[in-house]
Amino acid sequence: MRIVLVGPPGAGKGTQATRLAETLHIPHISTGDLFRANISQQTELGKLAKSYMDAGNLVPDEVTIAMAKDRMEQPDAEGGFLLDGFPRNVSQAEALDELLETEGMKLDAVLDLEAPEDEVVKRIAGRRVCRNDSAHVFHVTYTPPKKEGVCDVCGGELYQRDDDSEETVRKRLEVYHTQTEPIIDYYKAQGLVTTVSAMGKVADVTKRAMSALTGS
Numbered sequence: 001m002r003i004v005l006v007g008p009p010g011a012g013k014g015t016q017a018t019r020l021a022e023t024l025h026i027p028h029i030s031t032g033d034l035f036r037a038n039i040s041q042q043t044e045l046g047k048l049a050k051s052y053m054d055a056g057n058l059v060p061d062e063v064t065i066a067m068a069k070d071r072m073e074q075p076d077a078e079g080g081f082l083l084d085g086f087p088r089n090v091s092q093a094e095a096l097d098e099l100l101e102t103e104g105m106k107l108d109a110v111l112d113l114e115a116p117e118d119e120v121v122k123r124i125a126g127r128r129v130c131r132n133d134s135a136h137v138f139h140v141t142y143t144p145p146k147k148e149g150v151c152d153v154c155g156g157e158l159y160q161r162d163d164d165s166e167e168t169v170r171k172r173l174e175v176y177h178t179q180t181e182p183i184i185d186y187y188k189a190q191g192l193v194t195t196v197s198a199m200g201k202v203a204d205v206t207k208r209a210m211s212a213l214t215g216s
């Protein structure tokens with residue numbers, strides 16, 4: 001399956017994408033994670049992306065689309081993928097359509113994860129991520145690690161993302177409403193959107209999302 005996951009910052013896209021991708025046996029492709037990997041490796045792309053990310057703005061389309069294309073062309077993505085955080089505006093959605101069309105492929109679904117603003121703000125404020133693996137995500141009250149500051153899975157150090165400050169989160173939400181939400185209408189016109197509530201336990205949201213995607 002080829003799936004796009006969309007939703008406000010902090011809705012739980014990364015949390016759900018890890019679980020859905022594993023069950024569906026497709027790679028989880030997160031442009032946010034790809035940028036953060038470039039930042040930690042101090043690449044030129046990472047240096048460029050960091051200035052935009054820390055301000056809560058989108059990284060320019062040209063570099064983002066090139067990076068996403070490169071990742072989607074890796075052999076493990078031949079049979080499908082779950083895109084998390086891409087596309088993030090209408091021109092990225094158009095670029096993705098063009099890319100898929102060239103390869104004779106189509107998207108199967110766009111999963112829209114819905115969560116109210118006060119909840120996403122709480123989720124982001126308490127989020128802690130593992131330095132070793134971005135799939136190891138915790139929340140200080142909702143899903144706390146057994147030992148404070150230490151990843152349950154690998155023992156790595158947990159940290160708070162630079163763009164999770166209150167001011168940047170406000171900007172990221174504004175960018176979501178003005179630039180990303182329009183892609184929901186773009187995909188509705190193609191009959192691809194299925195909306196799922198992101199409220200409740202992580203496992204319940206996963207169940208809801210799986211049944212929306214596969215009908216089972």
Ligand code: AP5
Pocket residue numbers: 007008009010011012013014015016031032033035052053054056057058059060064084085086087088092123124126127128137138139140142143163172198199200201202205
């Ligand atoms: P990105 O990394 O994509 O961030 P985001 O979209 O803002 O989303 P988040 O990672 O903040 O949240 P999430 O929905 O994945 O939530 P999570 O699962 O972690 O992008 C970052 C930046 O990179 C952008 O601002 C931009 O600058 C740049 N960028 C990325 N892609 C780009 C693109 N295509 N174009 C241009 N720029 C781009 O969950 C959040 C917390 O809630 C966690 O603590 C988790 O444990 C907890 N939680 C999850 N589910 C539940 C639940 N059901 N109940 C209770 N707690 C929960």
Ligand code: ZN
Pocket residue numbers: 130131132133136151152153154155156
């Ligand atoms: Zn870890």
